[in-house]
Amino acid sequence: MNRPRLFLSAVSEELRTARKDVAATVRTLGFDPISQDDFPTGYGELRRWLREQIDSCEGLIQLVGHGYGAEPAEVDSDYGRVSYTQSEFLYASAKGKKNWVIVIGEDCTRDKPIDQLDLPHEVASPDPAGYQAERRKLQQDYIARLTRKNHLRHTANNDTELENIALRLRDELAELRQRAERRMRRLTAVIIAILFGIVVLGSGGWWAYNKLSTGVQQSAMVTTEKIRAHLLQTTEETHRRELAETEAIKDWKERQRQREAADNAHAARLSRIEELAVSFAEIEGRGTATSVFQEMTRILTEQGVDEAIAYGESLVIRKKLADGDPTNTGWQSNMSVSFERIGTVAMAQGKLEEAADAYGESLVIRKKLAEGDPTNNGWQRDLSVSYVQLGDVAVAQGKLEEAAKAYGESLAIFKKLAEGDPTNTGWQRDLAYSYWRLADLCERWNDDGEAKGYWKEAFDVLSGIEKRGLHLSPEDRKYLEILRQKAGTAPR
Numbered sequence: 001m002n003r004p005r006l007f008l009s010a011v012s013e014e015l016r017t018a019r020k021d022v023a024a025t026v027r028t029l030g031f032d033p034i035s036q037d038d039f040p041t042g043y044g045e046l047r048r049w050l051r052e053q054i055d056s057c058e059g060l061i062q063l064v065g066h067g068y069g070a071e072p073a074e075v076d077s078d079y080g081r082v083s084y085t086q087s088e089f090l091y092a093s094a095k096g097k098k099n100w101v102i103v104i105g106e107d108c109t110r111d112k113p114i115d116q117l118d119l120p121h122e123v124a125s126p127d128p129a130g131y132q133a134e135r136r137k138l139q140q141d142y143i144a145r146l147t148r149k150n151h152l153r154h155t156a157n158n159d160t161e162l163e164n165i166a167l168r169l170r171d172e173l174a175e176l177r178q179r180a181e182r183r184m185r186r187l188t189a190v191i192i193a194i195l196f197g198i199v200v201l202g203s204g205g206w207w208a209y210n211k212l213s214t215g216v217q218q219s220a221m222v223t224t225e226k227i228r229a230h231l232l233q234t235t236e237e238t239h240r241r242e243l244a245e246t247e248a249i250k251d252w253k254e255r256q257r258q259r260e261a262a263d264n265a266h267a268a269r270l271s272r273i274e275e276l277a278v279s280f281a282e283i284e285g286r287g288t289a290t291s292v293f294q295e296m297t298r299i300l301t302e303q304g305v306d307e308a309i310a311y312g313e314s315l316v317i318r319k320k321l322a323d324g325d326p327t328n329t330g331w332q333s334n335m336s337v338s339f340e341r342i343g344t345v346a347m348a349q350g351k352l353e354e355a356a357d358a359y360g361e362s363l364v365i366r367k368k369l370a371e372g373d374p375t376n377n378g379w380q381r382d383l384s385v386s387y388v389q390l391g392d393v394a395v396a397q398g399k400l401e402e403a404a405k406a407y408g409e410s411l412a413i414f415k416k417l418a419e420g421d422p423t424n425t426g427w428q429r430d431l432a433y434s435y436w437r438l439a440d441l442c443e444r445w446n447d448d449g450e451a452k453g454y455w456k457e458a459f460d461v462l463s464g465i466e467k468r469g470l471h472l473s474p475e476d477r478k479y480l481e482i483l484r485q486k487a488g489t490a491p492r
Contacts, residue, residue: 009088011067025166030348059098068135105157239266336365384413432461455486
């Protein structure tokens with residue numbers, strides 16, 4: 001099944017690295033990220049290509065920084081004077097695409113210093129400072145425009161927060177992914193019905209159909225040895241292609257240099273693959289390998305052997321660092337995120353036991369971090385998220401008592417965070433949706449009385465955000481009306 005696509009919008013010269021990090025995260029959530037950097041040279045007019053890509057995506061995430069970005073030669077007939085990046089968001093919104101905006105804070109990684117952004121490309125420009133100031137003003141006007149429409153819902157103050165924000169979009173992205181998957185399943189069902197008729201009615205009939213089914217089942221089983229063999233095969237193919245490309249180089253010395261470089265790269269890949277195979281055997285023994293291997297296979301097929309090796313190494317390195325120094329909280333936290341991603345991929349694939357194992361590994365780490373520093377609100381929230389994830393798996397498994405226990409642990413943490421800072425809309429929102437989960441669970445038990453109590457608690461918390469004069473997004477308002485009906489609370 002083809003994965004649904006998400007368009008990632010950002011000014012490349014400023015936020016390419018940040019966008020790459022978000023892309024890695026949304027990929028683990030079951031999406032293929034698309035961006036302007038994927039523009040194929042010689043395709044045609046850029047704006048047209050961008051709109052075609054956005055049309056094919058389920059939604060758009062825009063990273064907003066200081067940079068205005070590149071501007072089309074002609075003013076956009078639909079949106080006026082805007083940069084390509086700005087037009088991406090405006091077009092997606094006009095097409096009714098689900099969209100998110102993440103404001104990039106000062107401590108996030110930037111690929112170019114802020115003072116060097118939006119300068120003219122012409123060396124002999126008469127007024128570079130004025131040129132820059134004009135574009136800076138256009139960007140500020142754009143941000144103000146977004147603010148008026150209540151789109152600025154997320155702010156990432158540093159790289160860790162950026163990664164966490166992307167992960168926290170899991171529930172909303174899951175809804176998009178499920179919608180796309182349902183659409184794809186309907187299409188697939190039609191295709192299978194046609195193929196089934198061809199196969200069954202053709203020569204070989206049932207044998208051919210049975211053979212096809214067996215092949216599909218076997219292809220889903222990925223082991224350490226299989227992923228190693230696939231990596232080695234692709235490495236050999238890559239090496240042959242790189243050597244063939246050197247034949248077009250006319251200069252003998254340069255051609256020889258490139259051939260040596262290809263040979264060295266080949267040898268390095270082989271060595272890295274063998275090291276990975278040893279580590280993967282350990283991962284396979286922990287019971288969390290299938291989702292990792294399947295994701296690696298996808299990267300290998302779609303992006304290439306170097307990207308697949310890098311993906312595997314990043315996971316292994318995180319684990320080795322965390323195992324090597326249990327006292328290093330940064331490495332431990334990174335490892336918990338890796339397990340969380342494995343669990344999220346497994347959950348998306350319907351592998352519930354594997355998801356529970358991975359989320360459980362993440363929980364163990366986060367519990368130690370939270371207990372080691374009870375004043376660190378970030379770790380406390382991460383722990384509560386782990387409980388939510390385990391609760392979600394338990395609900396999917398039909399283990400409602402386990403789900404209630406996990407959601408209860410999560411609620412206790414969210415309540416403490418919200419009470420500690422009543423002005424933090426994020427904490428308040430987390431608490432409201434924590435009550436929501438428990439209310440929904442009670443309804444599954446047909447305990448309408450207790451469910452109504454939780455609905456009322458959720459309503460009081462979410463409506464309290466507005467009463468304090470704090471920001472309440474349009475989506476929050478939509479949920480507030482649902483809660484009002486669920487709790488039986490009359491509008492004021």
